[in-house]
Amino acid sequence: MRRTVHTAALSTASALLLALAAPAAGAVAAPSPRIDLKVLVVDDGGPATAAIAAELDGSGTPYTLLDLTRTNRPVIDAGFLSDTVDGRQRAKFQAVVLPNDSPAGVAAAELAALVSYEKTFAIPQVDAYTYARPEVGLDHPVNGGYSGSLDGAQAGVTAAGKAGPFGYLDGAVPFEDNSPAVGESYAHxxxxAAGADFTSYVDAxxxxxxxxGSIVGEYRHDGRRELVVTFVYNQYQQQFRLLARGIVNWLTQGVRIGAARxxxxxxVDDVxxxxxxxxxxLNCTPGDVDCPPGQGEPDPIRMTPADARYAAQWSAAKRFTLDMVFNGGGSELFKEENxxxxxxxxxxxxxxxxxxWVNHTYNHPFLGCVQNVTVVPWVCAENADGSTRYVTRAEISGQIADNRxxxxxxxxxxxxxxxxxxxxSGLKILPQQPDDNPNLGPALADNSVTWLGSDNxxxxxxxxxxxxxxxxxxxxxVFYNAGRTTEMIDEYNWxxxxxxxxxxxxxxxxxxxxxxxxxxxxxxxxxxYVVPLEARIGLGHVLANDPRPHYVHQSNLAEDRIVYPVLNRILDGYTALYADNTPLVSLRQRDIGAELRHRAAWNTAVKAGHVSAYRIGDDVTVQAPSGVRVTATMPAGTRQSLFLGDAAFGSPYAGSASGWVAPGLLQDRVTLSLPAASVPAGARTGKAAKAPQVSPAAPRLPLPSGVLRHVPYGVTG
Known part of the structure; x- marks a missing residue:
């Protein structure tokens, strides 16, 4: 049953605020408003609003996109923004994203409606990319500032940013400079501005x-709060990926549906x-299907015991666990020959x-169609009737069971x-095999396999x-058929x-x-060239809330051990960028699969409009279709209200609590109770909240040396 008494004591300041806001004797207090946990994104087709929308999409956070380029778009007015539900005022959006503080295509009356809405319900606004000027709390760049490229610049999180929405970062925010011939970033x-109540969170x-000077900061004025962003970006750039979590943290005031890690x-395949x-x-690989039959002599690459010892030592030093995807038959063949x-x-x-450890079949045969390798590229062999000849269920099942x-x-x-x-193999591969081997599914069932690796x-x-x-x-x-750097580059050039x-x-x-x-x-x-490029691609996946694993081969851990420079650059780069409260999350295959499964079900429900989520005071209620888990990010200390008592919500990450949660016994929705201190006054009273006062930024400190802390997190399901 839902909690009606909150045991957490209010601080003296909070108690005083509530006392001041209390109605006069005899007056009836208006009920706290309902704030729907959905973001309004007003989109002008530019890259900045698209980037924020992509961040919301990726984390499963509901939002409404209002496309300014559509002639039949809704009008932004009081009815569009709020209404009354069950006698209670409802704010339909918990936050507003605008292309800038006064976007073209938004009428003056619409801007006035937004201002009134934001003041009434304490709704924050992000100006996705705007020019620095007094109207947004900043002086003009010509007055001691700068407008121009930030390619290669070292921006940083200020003391106020670390104490606030960007506390998950270690400090540095490097801007990309991938090509000297291309301008990749522009900023003011x-x-x-003199007299402005402005706090810089990220400066350059x-x-x-x-x-x-500021490139991301909070401007407080007229009972409203704006996050002012004065550099242009797109959703793929590292500088945005680093700051995206903080922008959404600020936007949602730390209370949102959706999560990101x-x-x-x-x-490591073929172990x-x-x-x-x-x-x-020959510019091909003798022994494999890309060389014509009879050309060249196979020269296999296989790890040595010294390579294995190095892998274990490296894993311990980096506190990072490799997944060894193994073929036991390879060891038995080696024994026979040695x-x-x-x-x-x-x-x-x-x-x-x-x-x-992950099963990779006993001796790594191709398990799709039977391959005809007398031609390059190979083709599928055919039966007498012209149909595709497939590897049998018995052979596939035997390979799985024998290796297990x-x-x-x-x-x-x-x-x-x-x-x-x-x-x-067994899965479709174009152009030769457009369908899965029909024997693969039954063989997986024979061996109770429920998580199957595929090629992204x-x-x-x-x-x-x-x-x-x-x-x-x-x-x-990093190619499977290269153990030495010279081979890798020769093939890369080819x-x-x-x-x-x-x-x-x-x-x-x-x-x-x-x-x-x-x-x-x-x-x-x-x-x-190759190492920085591959590390940048890999780190890009890491920063995009993408749990999909990467794969290399045992040959890359042998001889010149060519994969380690790439992995080192990713891991060391991550450690230099993120605070200890935001560890790298490393999951095994089944947990990655469960995460993807939960996301697919959740995203389908959100896009179909089948999720209801709102906050009233310090309670959050989320209702989703039966069987669909809810994903959320809440302040530390949030509790889930259950039929009997309550329980801690989520697990700590990046200064918040986040995770997947399902309704408890005899419940059809999830109810979360927030720590009282985390609820803005406007969310309690329906009146404009007094803007929080943030101390001025302290002098920027030198970047501390990082400590490697790559902590695995489990996923239920």
Whole structure:
């Protein structure tokens, strides 16, 4: 049953505020308004509002998009913004995002309606990108400020920003500079206007000066609060990704439906097996299907015991757990060819608890159609009637079961419901095999597999295959057939340079591919070009609330150990950017699958309008379709009200509590009780809240050295 008595004591200041707001004797206090937990995004088609909308989408936060380019759009008036429900005032939106403080296409009467609405219900407003001027609390840039490019600049979170909505960051906010030939960012860096009640949360250096100016800050005026952003951005740029959480934190006052975390998991495929090596003369991989039959001699790449010891030491030093996706048959083959022992397997098994382990089938066969490799590229073999000839259910099932048995005998800590097939085979692959092997689903059922790895580059959406849901994995562009840096760059040049430069020319004809201006240097190209590029791509996934794992191969942990520079750059870069309260979240395959499943159900319900969420005072109520879990981010100390008592909500992350939650026993909705101090006065009384006073920013301190803390979080389900 819902709590009616709140045991948390009000602070003296809060008690005084309530006493001052109390009605006169004999008067009847108006009930606290209902604030619907939905954001109004007024979109002018620019990249800034699109970026904020994408952030809300990605975290599952409900919003209404009002497209200013549509002639039949709704008019913003009092009826559009608020009404009365069950005798109680209702604010239909908890926050407003505008393209700027006075966007073209919004009539004066509409702006007046927004001002009145924001003052009445204490609704905050974000100006997604605006010019610095006194109307937004800032001086004109010509008065000691700056307007121009911030490419490569080192912006930073101020003391007020760290104490407020950007407290999850360590301090530095570097702006990208990916190409000297392209202007990637533009900003107005300015100081507060004389007499303005303005607090800078993120600032940037003023060229030719030791001073700094605001690029993100809060302007309080006329009983309203605006977050003023004076740099332009899009949803993919690192500087926005770093600040997106804080913008939404401020926008929703820390109370919102939806959640986001920073995820990173790395699968190492073919462990215990060997990978064929790229031939720098033939420009193909002998032993694999891209070389014509009979060309070249296979030269396998396989980890050594020293490579295995290094992997365990690296994992411990970085506090990061690799997922070893293994083929037990590879070890048995090595024993047959090398006197009956396998020192690599002995070392990996000795360190088995340093890793997570995933079944990759016994000896890595292709489990889709039967391949005809007499031609390049290969084609599917056919039956006598012309139909596609598929690998049988018995063979697929045997590969799964045999590898599971091998792992159990070795004492590997397995989850039997996880599987990655070799090359993601069995699943459709274009152009040769447009459909899944029809025998794959039944074989998965034979072995109780419910989480199946897939290739995100060709099968991004989670989907059902028999009893299993797929877990799309990002391929890292660190090639499976390269153990040495020189091989990696030779193949990279072959793929990504023009035929006139000695490459294959594939980049000139393939969709979604870009040719290098010139071939990479075989000595420096990997360190100077590939590593920074792959690390930037990987970190971009991390910062986008994307739990999908990345995958590499055991060959990349062997010989020159070429994957570690990429992983180090991602992990070290993350640690330098984020505070200790925002650890990197590393989940195993089944938990990633559950996260994606919950998101899909939630997002479907939100987009269909089947979710109701609102706040009244210090209570939040969320109702979703039966069986759909609710995702939310709330202040630390939030409790879930249950039929008998209550329970702590969520788990701590980035200074808040967040997670998935379902109604309790005999309940059809989720009710959360907020800590009293977290509720704005306007949400209690229906009157404009007094703007909170934030102390002036303290002098910016040097960036402290970071401590690696990559903490795994589990997902229920």
């Amino acid at each position: 860096v300015a100081k507060p 250096p003023l060229p030719g000066s030791q001073e700094r 920073n995820y990173f998991a790395v699968h 215990f097996g060997a990978d064929d090596r790229w031939d720098t003369v 006197g009956g022992s396998d020192p690599l397997a002995q070392q990996l098994i000795a360190d088995k608890n340093a890793y997570r 048995g091998w792992g159990l005998r070795a004492g590997l800590p397995l989850q039997n419901d996880e599987l990655v097939t070799g090359e993601h 580059s060709r099968d991004r959406a989670q989907r059902r295959v028999g009893p299993a849901l797929t877990v799309p994995r990002y391929p890292m562009n 793929i990504y340079t023009r035929a006139a430069d000695g490459g294959s020319g594939i980049c000139e004809t393939a969709a979604n591919s870009t040719c290098l201006e010139e071939p990479l240097d075989t000595v420096t190209g990997y360190t100077d």
